[in-house]
Amino acid sequence: MAQSSGQAPLPRRIVLAGNPNVGKTTVFNYLTGLKQRVANYPGVTVERKSGRLVGAPQVEVIDLPGTYSLAPKSMDEQIAFDMLVGRIEQVPDVVVCVVDATNLERNLFLVTQVMDLGLPLIVALNMVDAAEQAGMTIDVQLLSKALGVPVIPTVARRGDGLDELRAQVRCPPPVAEGWRWPLMPVVEARLPALAAALEVEDFTDLQRRMESLRSLTEEAALERWTDAPRFVAAVRQAQEFLKGRNVPYRYAEVAGRYQWIKPIVHQATKAHRPSDAPSFTDRVDAVVTHRVLGPIIFVALLALVFQAVFSWAVPAMDLIEEGIGRLGSTVRALLPSGWAVDLLADGVITGVGNVVVFLPQILLLFFFLGLMEDTGYMARTAFIMDKVMKRVGLNGRSVLPLLSSYACAIPGIMAARTLDSERDRLITIMVAPLMSCSARLPVYTLFIAAFIPSGKLFGFADYQGLAMFSMYLMGTVMAVIAAWFLRRFVFKGSEGYFVMELPPYRRPRLRQVLLRMVQRSQIFAVRAGKIIFTCSVVLWFLASFPKPGPTEVNTSGVAAGPAADSVYAAQTAEIHSSFIGLLGRALEPVMAPLGFDWKMSAGIVTAFAAREVIISTLGIIYSVSEEADESNIALRDQLKADTYPDGRPVFTPLVAVSLLVFFVFALQCMSTLAIARRETGTWLWPAVMWLYMTALAYLFSLIIYQGGRLLGFA
Amino acid sequence: MTLKELRSGERGTITGFVEEHAPVRLLEMGLLPGTVVEVLRLAPLGDPMDLRVRGYRLSIRKAEAALINVERQGP
Numbered sequence: 011m012a013q014s015s016g017q018a019p020l021p022r023r024i025v026l027a028g029n030p031n032v033g034k035t036t037v038f039n040y041l042t043g044l045k046q047r048v049a050n051y052p053g054v055t056v057e058r059k060s061g062r063l064v065g066a067p068q069v070e071v072i073d074l075p076g077t078y079s080l081a082p083k084s085m086d087e088q089i090a091f092d093m094l095v096g097r098i099e100q101v102p103d104v105v106v107c108v109v110d111a112t113n114l115e116r117n118l119f120l121v122t123q124v125m126d127l128g129l130p131l132i133v134a135l136n137m138v139d140a141a142e143q144a145g146m147t148i149d150v151q152l153l154s155k156a157l158g159v160p161v162i163p164t165v166a167r168r169g170d171g172l173d174e175l176r177a178q179v180r181c182p183p184p185v186a187e188g189w190r191w192p193l194m195p196v197v198e199a200r201l202p203a204l205a206a207a208l209e210v211e212d213f214t215d216l217q218r219r220m221e222s223l224r225s226l227t228e229e230a231a232l233e234r235w236t237d238a239p240r241f242v243a244a245v246r247q248a249q250e251f252l253k254g255r256n257v258p259y260r261y262a263e264v265a266g267r268y269q270w271i272k273p274i275v276h277q278a279t280k281a282h283r284p285s286d287a288p289s290f291t292d293r294v295d296a297v298v299t300h301r302v303l304g305p306i307i308f309v310a311l312l313a314l315v316f317q318a319v320f321s322w323a324v325p326a327m328d329l330i331e332e333g334i335g336r337l338g339s340t341v342r343a344l345l346p347s348g349w350a351v352d353l354l355a356d357g358v359i360t361g362v363g364n365v366v367v368f369l370p371q372i373l374l375l376f377f378f379l380g381l382m383e384d385t386g387y388m389a390r391t392a393f394i395m396d397k398v399m400k401r402v403g404l405n406g407r408s409v410l411p412l413l414s415s416y417a418c419a420i421p422g423i424m425a426a427r428t429l430d431s432e433r434d435r436l437i438t439i440m441v442a443p444l445m446s447c448s449a450r451l452p453v454y455t456l457f458i459a460a461f462i463p464s465g466k467l468f469g470f471a472d473y474q475g476l477a478m479f480s481m482y483l484m485g486t487v488m489a490v491i492a493a494w495f496l497r498r499f500v501f502k503g504s505e506g507y508f509v510m511e512l513p514p515y516r517r518p519r520l521r522q523v524l525l526r527m528v529q530r531s532q533i534f535a536v537r538a539g540k541i542i543f544t545c546s547v548v549l550w551f552l553a554s555f556p557k558p559g560p561t562e563v564n565t566s567g568v569a570a571g572p573a574a575d576s577v578y579a580a581q582t583a584e585i586h587s588s589f590i591g592l593l594g595r596a597l598e599p600v601m602a603p604l605g606f607d608w609k610m611s612a613g614i615v616t617a618f619a620a621r622e623v624i625i626s627t628l629g630i631i632y633s634v635s636e637e638a639d640e641s642n643i644a645l646r647d648q649l650k651a652d653t654y655p656d657g658r659p660v661f662t663p664l665v666a667v668s669l670l671v672f673f674v675f676a677l678q679c680m681s682t683l684a685i686a687r688r689e690t691g692t693w694l695w696p697a698v699m700w701l702y703m704t705a706l707a708y709l710f711s712l713i714i715y716q717g718g719r720l721l722g723f724a
Numbered sequence: 725m726t727l728k729e730l731r732s733g734e735r736g737t738i739t740g741f742v743e744e745h746a747p748v749r750l751l752e753m754g755l756l757p758g759t760v761v762e763v764l765r766l767a768p769l770g771d772p773m774d775l776r777v778r779g780y781r782l783s784i785r786k787a788e789a790a791l792i793n794v795e796r797q798g799p
Contacts, residue, residue, distance in 0.1 A: 079752045113780040116754050228748055260744060264751040291781075292764075295774075304768045393783050397769040400785075406772070430749065507788050508772055509749045512781040 021103035023070050024063065024179050027090060027124055028108035029117055030076030030428075031386075031513040033136045036166035036522065037108050038073040041176060044525075066180065072102070075427075078116075080123040081224060081231070085427045085435070094127055095217075101129065104182040106175070108134045111141035111148055111163075112514070114279065118271045119264075121157070122191055128216050130182035133161045134175055139168075140514075144289065146279050153278040158186040167519060189219070191270035196255065197262040200226065200248040207244035227263050291514040295390070304394050311387075315378045316416075319371050320478075326370035334363035353550050361546025361626040368448045368622075369535065375417040375448075376530045379410070380523040386513045396508055402490045403497025404441075405434040406508055412438065412489065414530075415445035416482075419682045421530045423689055431506020437496045439689060440699055443682050444489035446482045446674060449621040453673045454481050456625060460646040461666035477670075485674050488706065541680060545623050549616055552589040553630045585609075585631050590616075604672065604708070605665040605715040607654070614672065621678045664723045668715040676707035725796065727761060727773075728789035735762045736794030746791055754778040755792060 024041070028034040042061025063069035074093055075086035082088040092098045094105065107124050109117035124131055133154075141148060154161035160183050164171030193201075204222035205215070213221065225232040225245050235241055252259040288296075297303055338355045345351045382388045388410055396406025404412075407429050415422030422442040429435040446454075455478075462477045585591050594612030601611040609631050617624035625645070632648045652660040677683070677700045686696040730736050738759045754777055755761065762776040772785040 078749075081748060081752070083749060113778075115778045116780055119752060119754070258740070258757070260746070261751045261756060264748070265756050268754060268756055295765075299765065299767065299774065301768045389783075393767050393772060393774065394769075396783075396785070397767060397771045400771075507747050507749065508783070508785045509747070509753060509788065510783045511753075512774060512783050514781075 020066055020069055020180055021130075021182050022068070023072065023100065023102045024104045024106060025072045025074060025093060025102035026106050026108060027074050027094065027120065028076060029078055029110065029113075029120060029511075031511070032076070032108050032110040032117065033166040034076060034108045035073065036519070037106070037134055037136065037164070037172065037175070038071065039522075039525070040166065040169060040172045041071050041179070063179070064176065069180075077120065079120060080127075081228060084430045094124065094129070104130045104132065104179055106132050106134055106179060108136050108166075111135050111138045112144055112146070114148070114275045115268070115271055118157075118275065119267055122267045122271065125157075125159070125186065125190065126216060126220055128185055128214065130185050131159045132175070132178055132183065133157065133159055134166075134171075135161050135163045136166050138163045139165045139170075146281050149278045149280070153274065156274040156278065158190065159183065189216070191266050193223070193266045194257065194259070194262050196257050197223075197226070197252065197259050200252070204241070204244050204248060207238075207241045209238055209240065223263050227260050289514070291386075294515050295512070298387070298390055299393060304390075308391060308394055311382075312413075315375070318378065319374045323370040323374050327367050330367050330370070331363075334359060334366070337363075349554070352554070353547065356630060357546045357550030357626075358543060360629055361549070361623075362542050366535075368451055369531065371451065372417045372448050372531050373527055376414075376421075376527040377523060379414060379417075380526045380530075381518050383410070383526075384516070384518040384523050386515045389510060389512050392510060393512060400508070403437055403493045403501075405429055405431065405438075405506060407510065408434065408438040411442055412445055415442040415447060417530075418447050418449070419443040419445070419679065420685045423682070423685050426689070429506070430509070433497075433501045434506045436690065436695065437493050437501055439686060440496055440695065441489040441492045443677050443679065443699065443703065444485045444492060444675070446485040447679075449679065450481070450673050452622045452625050453617075454478055454670060456646060456649075457666045457670055460649050461661060461663045481670060481674055484671070488675065492702070541620050542623065542626075545616065545619050546626050549590070549623070549627055549630055552593070553585060553591075553627075555588060590627070590631065603716065604711040605662075605668045607660050609652075609660070610665075610669065614669075614676075614678075617673075617678045618676075619678075619680050621673060624673075662723075664715060664718040667718070668711045671714050672707045672711040674707075675703055675710055677703035725794060726790050727763075727775075727792040727794045728786045730761075730763045730794060730796065732763055732765050735760060735797040737761075737797060739793045739795050742791045742793060747788065750784070750788060750792070753782055755782075760797065761792075761794065 026034055026038050026041075038059070038061070041063055043064040044061075059073040061071050063071050072093070074090040077087045077090045079087060080091045080094065082091045089098070094102065096102075105124055105127075107121050109121060121131075121133060135148065135150060135153070138148065148163070150161050150163050160178060162171055162175045162178060164175060166172065201219055201222050204226065205218040208218050208222060210218075210221075221231075222245070225235060225241070226248055232242060232245055249259070258265075298307055338359045341355050341359065342351060345354070379388075382391070391409045392406035394406075395409050399406050399408055408426070410428075411422045411425040413422075414425050419442050422445070423439050426435045426438040426442070429438060458474050458477045462474050465473050467473060467476065586595075590612045591608065593615060594608035594610075597611040597615060598606075598608045601607075601614065606614065609628065612631065613624040613627040616627045628649070629645050632645060632652075649661050650659075654660055683696040683700060686699060687693055690696070725736075726742065727736060727738070738755060738757050738761060740757050759777060764774045764776055764781070766773055767783075772783050773789055775782045775784065
């Protein structure tokens, strides 16, 4: 193995490539020492993980999405391909291909494709320990010689071999020249003429050859060359020629690669045990994907996760809530009273606080999802659920994006990228926001606690718990219906295929799971920081100005002792005449059929920025004018006590249910719209998403409120 | 016969594809003429299939398996 000479210039960019589930991220974490940045690729605004090489901060290390092939089919593969050929950013100086030693044949397929790019390449042969356990010893030297590139055996989990890898990337090997895998001679003979017909100047000979072969064998690749008619004609002619001779040219490329790989793997691997003996994974799968036990285990695990999210998070949430309350009163105590303090305490601290409270639940949900992914169980959920998902127009692989959406639709929508079929991906994106996310929780919690009686049905099922459960159920059922509808009427045509690896079960690495949990939750936290912060400030202003005229203020001036009623009237007058009051009153006619008064209308409209804003809005509306009164009644009790001028209560259980249903369906989240725009590349889908969900919300609230009144509920 | 018709526990050797346009993904995952495939089990609802191919586990739908011609192998 080459030693660092200390003279050769360091590479500037190292790119990590490899199949999914081969420990690429662990290698990446080691090379960058965990100090990494998640940002966007320039131009395509797709997430990009990069960091600096430990000991050489001028060297950038980039982690590509896991891919099986460089002939792009999914969005992830497109990014990996574009990155490696320099279509986004510059061409990398070194490529490290991480391969799974237990599954060498299929892993080397990608390696042969990377070789064809003509870049310095190092292979990290990972999980050599697992290969040993499975009864295989790999002759690294032989493998390296046969492939023509340096091969470094590693056990990334334990850190074995990673120092060698780190040294090796600093002095990249020379590019191995030429084309090493064989092609059927009759296909090979067609290529020079095609390459000559390809009128692109900046292609190397290797790229010309590659592109010719790919266009010959893959229809989708050929379709990209509509602006090169001469090339297309030449390809068509070659295809006719090969068809005439019954040559299976369509799989010439793939077959050629595997034909080259197979003997190499055979020679380099010494099996000291027959590989047919059932492995640990086989034995687990006999239970976990069993016809009867499989679905039971799946449902039981989901129930456990949700139980954990809802009960284990409570102590932490209480603590945060208490802390926020204390922070608010400390701020009030320390600073001189005035509008700035009101803004800080009522606007910022309460607003952001209302969201941060839900961080424990989000962290827990992401923790469990990460655990399911890291052990390999997530692939089994796709396997078990695929038939059901297919029937409603989705794909087994939509399970993960949809489950993530229970925490937050944003990571859910992004996780849809792993779907091979664009149609499946779009449908998954379109229905993901119907899954009740954690931003709806504060709304559910507040209104259920205030208006659903506590008590038990049949002695064990808590009414409030049932109400909460039905919120989640309603959203999920609607997501299924919407997916079916979209598949049936919008994204028509044959469904995408389902080809998925079932990786071996592995012991989860706590560090990995925690790291991913934090990275995903960051999206939520940043959102809380930016959007909610801004909204809270803006809302506070809207609710506080313009101040009512002097005649109205007058009343509060004389309000001493028993005249509490007049104080309340003055407060209402103050908010009533503010901008937010104007907005709410303007919307009241539209919202009244759903049972909402002007305050709720204002709350709902402001909640289109982000759902949980309704709590800040209502909080501000009900508290903005009570600065004289330090006894801070809970918002819940204020809602219950509020009446119309004629004495009827503003909130009845029916109104509360109508409001809850509105929040189940409505797409009230700017971040979701922004991410949907980013992931679909057009405003069309986010617009459709917003319209259909908001229409559903209005319709169902209307049915519930008007229907409920007809049935005699208040 | 096609891969779809193999039962759990049976093995077959791929002989070719029913249509000329076999999904490229199947090829890339190593399902090529000459490759030996073992059907391990079906999903709880009968679809997709769980296969062992080239030493790893791959799951594909019956719809895809129906595109792959195989020759059944002895036990």
